Amino acid sequence: xxxxxxxxxxxxxxxxxxxxxxxxxxxxxxxxxxxxxxxxxxxxxxxxxxxxxxxxxxxxxxxxxxxxxxxxxxxxxxxxxxxxxxxxxxxxxxxxxxxxxxxxxxxxxxxxxxxxxxxxxxxxxxxxxxxxxxxxxxxxxxxxxxxxxxxxxxxxxxxxxxxxxxxxxxxxxxxxxxxxxxxxxxxxxxxxxxxxxxxxxxxxxxxxxxxxxxxxxxxxxxxxxxxxxxxxxxxxxxxxxxxxxxx
Amino acid sequence: xxxxxxxxxxxxxxxxxxxxxxxxxxxxxxxxxxxxxxxxxxxxxxxxxxxxxxxxxxxxxxxxxxxxxxxxxxxxxxxxxxxxxxxxxxxxxxxxxxxxxxxxxxxxxxxxxxxxxxxxxxxxxxxxxxxxxxxxxxxxxxxxxxxxxxxxxxxxxxxxxxxxxxxxxxxxxxxxxxxxxxxxxxxxxxxxxxxxxxxxxxxxxxxxxxxxxxxxxxxxxxxxxxxxxxxxxxxxxxxxxxxxxxxxxxxxxxxxxxxxxxxxxxxxxxxxxxxxxxxxxxxxxxxxxxxxxxxxxxxxxxxxxxxxxxxxx
Ligand SMILES: Nc1ncnc2c1ncn2[C@@H]1O[C@H](COP(=O)(O)OP(=O)(O)OP(=O)(O)O)[C@@H](O)[C@H]1O
Ligand SMILES: [Mg+2]
Numbered sequence: 001x002x003x004x005x006x007x008x009x010x011x012x013x014x015x016x017x018x019x020x021x022x023x024x025x026x027x028x029x030x031x032x033x034x035x036x037x038x039x040x041x042x043x044x045x046x047x048x049x050x051x052x053x054x055x056x057x058x059x060x061x062x063x064x065x066x067x068x069x070x071x072x073x074x075x076x077x078x079x080x081x082x083x084x085x086x087x088x089x090x091x092x093x094x095x096x097x098x099x100x101x102x103x104x105x106x107x108x109x110x111x112x113x114x115x116x117x118x119x120x121x122x123x124x125x126x127x128x129x130x131x132x133x134x135x136x137x138x139x140x141x142x143x144x145x146x147x148x149x150x151x152x153x154x155x156x157x158x159x160x161x162x163x164x165x166x167x168x169x170x171x172x173x174x175x176x177x178x179x180x181x182x183x184x185x186x187x188x189x190x191x192x193x194x195x196x197x198x199x200x201x202x203x204x205x206x207x208x209x210x211x212x213x214x215x216x217x218x219x220x221x222x223x224x225x226x227x228x229x230x231x232x233x234x235x236x237x238x239x240x241x242x243x244x245x246x247x
Numbered sequence: 248x249x250x251x252x253x254x255x256x257x258x259x260x261x262x263x264x265x266x267x268x269x270x271x272x273x274x275x276x277x278x279x280x281x282x283x284x285x286x287x288x289x290x291x292x293x294x295x296x297x298x299x300x301x302x303x304x305x306x307x308x309x310x311x312x313x314x315x316x317x318x319x320x321x322x323x324x325x326x327x328x329x330x331x332x333x334x335x336x337x338x339x340x341x342x343x344x345x346x347x348x349x350x351x352x353x354x355x356x357x358x359x360x361x362x363x364x365x366x367x368x369x370x371x372x373x374x375x376x377x378x379x380x381x382x383x384x385x386x387x388x389x390x391x392x393x394x395x396x397x398x399x400x401x402x403x404x405x406x407x408x409x410x411x412x413x414x415x416x417x418x419x420x421x422x423x424x425x426x427x428x429x430x431x432x433x434x435x436x437x438x439x440x441x442x443x444x445x446x447x448x449x450x451x452x453x454x455x456x457x458x459x460x461x462x463x464x465x466x467x468x469x470x471x472x473x474x475x476x477x478x479x480x481x482x483x484x485x486x487x488x489x490x491x492x493x494x495x496x497x498x499x500x501x502x503x504x505x506x507x508x509x510x511x512x513x514x515x516x517x518x519x520x521x522x523x524x525x526x527x528x529x530x531x532x533x534x535x536x537x538x539x540x541x542x543x544x545x546x547x548x549x550x551x552x553x554x555x556x557x558x559x560x
Contacts, residue, residue: 004353008339015341096337096398099301100354101326245305 001102005110006117013080013118022076026122030069034129037061058140062130066147067213069126070154073119074187077155078179080118081162082172084111085240090170098244108236112163119155123148143215150212153225157205158183160232167239251315252278254328254406254436255300260309262295269295271460273309277406282432284447284468285440286545287457288553293440294334296457297410300438301331314405327356330404332412336395340384344375344394347383348401355402369401372427374420388415396424400431407431409439413446425450444545454545458553463506470503471545479541480512481505481551482524485534496520496527509552511541 013019041048041060048055088094097107127148133139158179165179166172183205190204201207205228208221255277262270270292277283287293298304300311302318302325311318313325339347348366357365370376373393378386383394392415399407412428413421428450431437441447447454448468456464482493485508493502493510498520501513514520521538528535539551 001354001356004350008342008350011346012339012341091337091340092333092335093337093339095298095301095303095331095333096351097354098303099326099329099331099333100351101323101356102354103323244303 001106002110002113005097005102005107006113009084009111009114010117012083013114016083019080019118022079023122026069026072026076027125029072030065030126030129033065033068034061037065056140056143057133057137058130058143061133062140062144062147063213063215065130066126066151067209070151070209073122073151073155073158074183075180077115077119077158078162078165078176078183081115081159081166081179082176083166084115084163085166085236086169086172086175089243090172104237104240108163108233108240112159112233115159115163116156119159120152123151123155126151140215146212146215146217149217150209150221153212153222153229154205154209157225157228157232160229160236161186164232164236164239167236254279254314255311255438257296257300257311258309260296260299260306260311262292262299262304262307268460270299270306273457273460273462275300275455275462277436277438279405279436280433281453282428282437282439282451284451284454285438285457286442286444286447286454286549287440291457291553292460293457294410295460297331297408297438297440298333301329301408302326303331303333327402328405330355330399330402330407332395332399332409334410336391336398338383338391338394338398341382343380343382344370344386344397345379347394348397351398352401355404357402365401365403369397372400373397374423389417389420392416393420393424396427400427403435405435407435407437409437411440411442413441413443421446444549448545456549456552463552464509464548466503466505471548478514480514480521480524481537481539481541482510482512482535483508483537484510484528485536486532488531488533493524496523498523509537513541 038061041057085094088097127144130144130147131139161182162175162179165182166175168178169175186203186205188204188206190198190200190207193200202224208224211218211221253276255275257273257275260270260273260275261268273292273296275283275296285293285297295304299306299309300318302322305319311325313328316325316328318325339350342350345366348369349362352362352365353359370379373396375390375393375397378390383391386394392412396409396412399409409428413424416424425446428437428439432450432452439451448471451468453465453467454471455462487493487508487510490502490504490510493499493512498515498518499512500515503511503513505511512520525535525538527533
């Protein structure tokens with residue numbers, strides 16, 4: 001049932017021009033960044049070689065491109081997730097799902113999965129771009145995989161937050177703006193403190209992503225993302241159940 | 248619930264929005280092979296009741312069971328036996344008719360191998376075959392309504408609940424849909440709400456009228472037609488006595504309770520019971536609030552029940 005809903009969501013995404021525009025635009029920016037970093041790397045390669053422990057191709061190109069892509073996703077995901085529930089509620093199509101033998105959990109997971117698959121496609125394409133470096137030299141596969149995992153978890157967290165915001169309102173635009181606000185807040189929450197031991201660092205998306213970006217896969221960071229995703233999915237389910245009770 | 252023929256049984260269904268009660272203590276039972284017409288003025292609570300029957304809205308009080316399965320305890324099993332056309336058809340405009348009906352069939356857990364046949368049958372029944380490949384968003388209102396109906400019957404549910412199914416259809420299609428409803432009514436149960444009274448008389452076996460959230464009338468169409476030929480009185484009593492006491496009044500042939508406070512008396516030829524009835528009502532403190540010639544057409548009944556209550560204190 002989850003897959004039926006996910007497939008429908010994926011299809012609706014690909015029918016809408018917005019998804020294509022975002023997909024194309026992100027690919028364009030990522031490719032441009034990628035090539036410009038590559039260009040810069042080739043320019044300074046000879047100087048780098050003189051260093052005792054020269055940074056590798058992957059370190060110079062892949063890590064910054066992935067970092068920038070995470071930021072782009074922060075802008076793009078709320079636009080992709082805004083319609084998920086808000087539009088169903090506004091057009092009252094939600095009653096097709098509610099009167100079918102499908103639980104709230106399945107509805108929410110199906111919607112989440114649909115969007116996630118789309119985002120994974122995006123991340124996957126970026127991964128291919130990174131893997132293409134293999135043709136020209138040595139590739140730090142571990143670093144690339146850590147970045148891919150981090151980006152995928154990041155995208156999934158964005159999707160969960162966006163989905164929840166979409167459950168809160170009937171206006172897709174409000175959901176998009178709200179989602180963007182919440183994500184930016186989570187991204188930058190540790191900016192407000194100068195204290196390096198502040199617990200706010202634990203909340204920050206950026207902080208946890210940075211570890212993956214450097215090639216460190218830490219269970220604490222993994223747990224952070226998984227908890228974040230689970231929490232927002234659970235909130236979405238609760239919210240939809242509340243709708244049925246309140247009317 | 249003990250009766251296996253009972254497909255829907257709702258007991259004491261109530262629902263409030265804030266401090267206002269939209270539906271109050273509605274009890275409703277439907278047998279297999281019955282078509283129930285649901286009438287009531289705007290805002291009576293028909294849609295709200297149907298939303299509760301289909302699990303779209305949680306009741307404030309009361310219970311619903313579908314084919315003996317409690318909707319609140321086991322929503323999945325209960326919903327699998329339901330087909331529902333809401334007031335606003337839940338259509339994804341970006342899908343084609345076929346894609347949409349396939350989705351509806353899959354959501355209702357139809358096995359993959361049966362989906363295509365079920366979709367074809369539903370499209371044929373609702374006159375949608377020429378539109379199979381069109382996007383739903385590009386269809387006219389009437390065709391969209393048909394897609395909504397097709398969606399409700401595609402998985403051959405035991406109970407079909409249709410909220411104003413014939414709105415926006417052309418006269419030919421209305422006839423076809425009525426025929427479809429009658430056909431469905433043969434081995435499924437159907438509840439439909441409508442504002443078209445002749446529709447109820449032509450397709451329904453039973454009619455229930457709601458007003459201000461309460462069920463104020465429930466009778467079979469057959470009884471209604473029978474009453475059309477007989478002379479009778481409708482009596483409303485605030486504190487009604489036992490039915491036997493009413494029947495004992497000279498001149499009364501038969502007493503049929505229409506609701507808790509409303510009775511239809513069939514009259515004999517000879518003594519006119521009106522005087523005796525008024526006299527007894529005063530003496531025994533029955534609280535007579537209504538006394539009128541028995542209404543014969545459904546329209547008369549409807550107008551009488553729903554207007555009178557509106558002006559009552
Ligand atoms: N979500 C809601 N919030 C608040 N009140 C509501 C809500 N839905 C329905 N109501 C109220 O409940 C009452 C019953 O509405 P309902 O839609 O069930 O009427 P109806 O019998 O279907 O009317 P119609 O013939 O116009 O379709 C109305 O007074 C309506 O204002
Ligand atoms: Mg209605």
